[in-house]
Amino acid sequence: MLPEPIKKFVEVFAKLPGIGPRQATRLAYHVANQGKSSVAEIAGAVSGLGNLNACSQCFLTTQNGAVCDICSNPQRRKDLIAVVEKETDLISLEKTKKFPGRYLVLGDLKKDGVLNELQKMRLRTINGAEEVILALSPTTYGDINSAIISQELKDRAGKLTRLARGIPTGGEIEFADEETLGSALDHRS
């Protein structure tokens, strides 16, 4: 009973991360009800993404030609590299204003830690860095991927590190799991 354009929208949007068929259906009707000019604006916002490309050095999605603002900034250290999974992880790290190095964006990682050829190729662009921070989330799947990536990078960096585990600001000791609390004890300062 759904009109074809609604079905098509749901089919396409339900595949995107964090949007299931139910929310896609709700979005479809919401957008359709906003009228033609709003539909055109939203479609235009999507089309605009087709003009972006990946930075040739760190693979961050960027607009200004071959190299992104971070990689073309001479103030950023070339010998300190944070390997991240997603662009949004990079954005979060940039917001801390505490990282003077550069990045390598790997793209979506698999749960089993198997890297695709593109990811292996990206990792091979790292050669002779003083330190590489494996900035993956401290989840089971981040841990597996960090182990695999460590193998790939073992002869390519002076030091491989990961982000510290501990109790997040505002978190309560009582509710921290044993591993987190153990790590917070080990790395107390």
Added chain:
Amino acid sequence: MLPEPIKKFVEVFAKLPGIGPRQATRLAYHVANQGKSSVAEIAGAVSGLGNLNACSQCFLTTQNGAVCDICSNPQRRKDLIAVVEKETDLISLEKTKKFPGRYLVLGDLKKDGVLNELQKMRLRTINGAEEVILALSPTTYGDINSAIISQELKDRAGKLTRLARGIPTGGEIEFADEETLGSALDHRS
């Protein structure tokens, strides 16, 4: 530091229901990384929604000209009308295959129950129905809106009803709130 097309996408998508700025950013990079043909497919799926219109009788978003499939079906009772807020509510009711009547889609209701002119106009298309079911969710805001809509419809329908309140299938008596449980007792069968 976000490229313009990403910013624009986030601005537009963060306004949609259930999508905040954080998810919009994640979506933007995800879509941008899928490449040009995928971007074009998604933009096309949005554009397609511009070809839809509201049914002239029930105001359901539809594709096939002036009147939707439900309103043009002679088997559906004209004197039994379910007033719904959203198209997705209508779809849920249709899935029960238990409703032989027709619908009136009002569009997003306000929390304070103030109806806009379009909604009042839509309600005035109901005239002389035997029964109107106010099929709004049994939330505070659904209750307020049902009360206001009842006022609008009091001389326009033989009977005004609402959906039954009770314990949902799979729900536990122990966890039902007093009002729900009281209603389930009152309407036991």
